[in-house]
Structures are given as C-alpha cells and as structure tokens.
Amino acid sequence: MGLTIVGVNHRTAPIDLRERFHVPPEEIPRAIDRLLGEETVEECALLSTCNRTECYLWATPTGPGEEAAARLLAERAGLEASRVGRYVYRWRDEEAVLHLFRVAAGLDSMVVGEPQIQGQVEDAYRTAREARPGAVGHVLHRLFQSALAAGGRVRSETAVGEGAASVPAAAVQLVLKVFGSLEGRRALVIGAGEMGEAILQGLLDRGVGEAVVASRTLARSRETAGRLGEDRVRAAPYLDVPEELRGVDVVLTSTSAPHPVVTTEALQAARGGEKRELVIVDIALPRDVEPAVGDLPGVFLYNIDDLQAVVNATEEARQAEGREAENLLREDVEAFQGWLLARQAVPLIREIRRSAEEVRAEAMLEALEGIEGLSEADRERILGASRLVVHKLLHAPTVALRELAGEPGGADHLEIARRLFALDGRARDGARIDEGMDEDDDERG
C-alpha cells in the first residue's frame, strides 16, 4: 500500500478547466464511494476548491485506484482519459505527503500563505470521514491531522501568512498602519463599487464606528448602507460630500467621475487647517482625488497602484518566507514517514507473535501429554508460565522493530527481522534450530 495524490490545480489547468474539474461538496461522497469501489483502494478523501481538485488515496501504488481517480477527473471535465494527462499530476509516497503538507500550509496556493486553504483541507477530511465509514482510516486520518498541524506550525513560526494579500486587505492594512485601532473612527465612502464595498466591510470588521456612503443617487447610497448594516453605515446625498469630509478619518473614493471629486481646495476647506491624520484610498480610474492632496499635512493618499504595490510586497515577502516554511515541512514529512514505516512493522510483529504462539502451543501440548497426574490448576500454571516466557522474549524485539521500522532503511530492517524469525519460508523448522543450538552449547561446554 502507498499514498497517492491525483489532481489538478491552478498551475496545471486554466480556470475554465478547473471549473469543470471541480466537485461540488454534495457530490464528494459519491465520488469517494466510487473510488473506494476499486479493490485496491483502502482509504480515500477528496479536496475540491476553486484552485484545485485532488484525490488522496491509500492504495496499491500505480494500481487501478490511481487510474480510477484520473478517470473520475477526466469525466468531470468532460475530457477523454487520454487527454486529461496533461493537466493531471500524480504524487506518490513521500512526495504525496509533502504535497498535502504544502497545500495545508498555503505554500501551494495561488496567493502564498492564504489562510482559507487550512479550513478547506479540514473540510475535505471531515467530508470524507462522514461520506462512508472507513473512507478515512488510520493512514489518511494521521496524514490529514499531520498536514493540518504542519500548516498551523508554518503559519505560527514563519511570516508566510502575514501582510495583505488582496487589494481590499491592502487598503485596510494601510489604514491600520496609520491609526492602529479603528475603534470609533469615521469613514466616508464616495461612490460605491464592489471593491469600495469590500474595503468598507473590512474597515467595519475592524471596528470603524461610523461610515457614511455618498453615491451619485441617494437611493444607491441607501442600498449600499442597507447591505453593510444601517446601524453603523449611513447614506448621505452626494452634494453633502464637502460637509461630510469634516472630521472624517478615512475616505474611500470609487466614482466613475471623469474629473477629481476631492480637490486640494475642497479638502483644505473641510479640514480648516487641521493636521490630524486622514487616510484617503482612491480606487477610481480616472482618479477621484487630486494627487496634490497627498502633500497636505497629515494626509496619506493611496491609489489602486499603491494598493497593488502593497499586495506585491506582501507576495514577495511571503515567497521568501515560503523557503523557510519548506524546511519546517520537511521535518514534519520525515516524522510522518517515520510513523508510516513504523506502522508497517505491525503486520510483521503480529506474524512473529502468531508464529511464536504456534510453536509454544505445540511444544507445550507435546510436553504436557507426557506428564501424568497433573492437576488442572498445575497444567494452567505451566501454560501461563510458557505464555509469559514467550511474551517476555518477544517484548524487546517488538519494541526494537517498531523503532527500526521508522528509521531510514526501515524496510530493510523489516526484511532482516522477517528472515531472523523464519517468516520468509526459507528458515529451518523449530526442531532443527533447537538441535543446532544444543550442539553449539555442547561444543562450548
């Protein structure tokens, strides 16, 4: 058995194809059922977001399960199986583990370090568990838990998730860098596009006390205020803008006016020589605010290019931190691989114990048959002692096997153990081993 990931993401497929590969949440259980229907697939989970669709399999490597996953993706995209290969990637074993860990940490995301993916990975795990009993067994459970823990570690120990990764977030970050806290601050929104609304929502989430929306028509302003919550957002007529500029802390402009809406003179008149901080975010094209406004004391003026520059700077910093994060993930991948190898020792240990128990039972049966007058209690005592001897003799090798299996070269260690305990079908039978030992002992004696 081995881990396999079959999937597509934003690097391998354009958005129109990713949309077709996407598996909606309500269809995931059926897809999992279908993959588990393959004989070689023991465990299965499926992650489908706007940037990726991936099947996680604990199955026979390069077996029919892997092909079934590729077929599933091809069918969803409406492509022939032979054509899907150029979009689909396959990761196996250690590389598969590293891939999921990178995904959970946000290192494989379009915007490096974005936090949503952590929740999406968790959802994929939960959906698979609930889809069918046994879909997530020991291996995928451990894999997803380790991936989520690794993702959390990367976020807490590196700056990979810090900074603003979108234009609205960049606007909020700029405002926060001036004011620190937005509690009790006043915002004025001139014009109301989608972006302006998203920025205002971000400011409201951060505690802006009062916001005023002034669009071209009062009806539209009221509509926007209603959407954002009328308890804190008020609609105002467009003509009241000069009045509303007084005492405001943040101004967002996003009108489609062909001329500046906020001029230096108008702002100076509104501020009346005031020098306290005012942040103006102008996301309109052509710009709504005269560039000279930015030279006024206390005024911080940003346009859409500035917001994009913040996003780019964040992206660069996150890329740099991503390299540090990769090193952390390597450690976590090694730990998981160690667990996986140690787990592979379990069937062997079980086999050793079964074999030892057979030898013990056979030998004891033979021995006890030759003793006459033995009470049932004495017989039980002797059998108990023999079980204890076997258990004690096997304890140390069992512990050592678990440890050795998790170390580099673990598979070789397991093979050696298999041969040492005569489980490879080539060893001598128990009687001959006993005889040989007696001979050796006699020679030494």
Place this chain on the structure above:
Amino acid sequence: MIFALHLAALAGYAAAWGFLARAFRTGGGSQESVGWWTAVGAVLVHVLGLAWFVVRYRTFPLVGLGPASSTLALAIALLTLGAAVQQERRPAALFVLPVVVVLMALAVSVGLQPVLLRSAFRGPWFVLHVAMVFVGCAGLVLASAAGAMYVLQFRALKRKRFGSVFRFFPSLDVLDRLNRLGLLVGFPGLTVGLIAGWSWTLTYGRGLALGDPQVAFGVVTWLAYLVAIVARMSPDWRGERAAFVSTGAFVVSVLTFLVLRVVIVGPESVFL
C-alpha cells in the same frame, strides 16, 4: 558569578536583538516572539546578576561606570518590557536593545567592581536621586526609540515604500502612544531625580552648582525632555515633528554626556 551573569545577559540581549533584526528583515514571524522571549530571559539573568552584586558588596550598583551602566541598562530593558506587554509594541525593542547592549558591553568591559564610596554617596536621597535619574534616562530612550520608528514609519507611509519598515514597525498611533509613555514616565522620573539630587547636595551644604558636569548633564537632559513634551503638546508640532524632537532630545542628552564624561570629567570619574 556577577561577571558571568552579566556576560550571559549581554549575550541574551544581543541574541534577542539578532532575532528581532531577522524578524524585521522578513516582516515578522516567529523570530519576533523568539527575540522577545530571549530578551525576557536576558532581563531575568540581568536582575540576578545585579542582585548578586547587592548581596555581595552590600551596596546598590549606582556608582561607578560598570555598575551604573548595568543598572541603567536594566532600567531601560525593564521599562521597554513593561511598555511592550502589548504585543503590537514589541518591535520597539529593535531600537531599544542596541542601547542596552552598548551599556552592558561597557559594564562588562570596564568591570563590575564597586567604587569605594565616601559616606556622601550613600543614604536614601542619593539612592533616590540616581534611581530616578535612571528612570528618566530609560523613559527618554524609549520615547526616542518610538520617535525614531515613528519618523521612519511616517515616511514609509507618506512616500509609499512598503518594505520592511512598513511591514514590521507598528502603526503610527501605537508608536505615538509609546513615545508619550516614555515621556510620561521619564520626565517626572528625571524631575524627581534632579530634585532629590539637589536636596542631597543641600544636606552637604552645597547649592545647585551648574558648573558641575553631572548637574549640567541632568539639567540639559531635563531641558531636552521639556522641549520634547512641549512639542508633543503643540498642535503644530504633533506627529512626525514631535517624534523627531523626542529622538533629538535623546541625541542631545547622549552627546552632552559624552562631552562631559570624556572631555571634561576624565575617565577616572565616578560620574555614572
């Protein structure tokens, strides 16, 4: 042991600064908290070192270049730690720790032996005087560090440079509050320290000798503080200008000290 503890504290402060500098370069991350907790550890070791000094020599480490530098370094570190309990203020340690490291390096290099004191250098007035002057100096260091960071952050925001300063430094508001805190703690501390010093000299029948280098240093620093506070209160000087003045006050104070210490007083003085 006193020397070893001081050396360990110095290493701790330097390491903490290293972590913070790395966090500054990368824009934050775990290095910031590692740096912060390393600084906390260094402070604990430092406290132990000075406590050992008190127990061993039965005197406070307030006189003599080594012991006084160490105590001043601790006052600065403690004030910064106290002020930066709020996580958002912690990057300020990036600017404060170099001062602490320099003072500790000075203490370790000149030695931590107590100076043989005349009886005049004992007693509660003297202890109060030196301790409060140190509080005043610590406040000034914090205020100037916050002021310098304010100026840098202000310029990054105004000139739209979204690099390490923008990412790592706190907001202007936080830096402004930190600057105010430094002044609010430091100025009364220095004022009380100077008054206590004056009272102390009066008990020995001496007045306020402005020609005395120590008195001159205290008065110049107090005046620099006063200018910084007035600048903060003036509506025309708020924000960047006030922050600039706070940093300037620190520079004036340090230059005054260096001139008096090196040129006028001479290396053998017990001054500081």
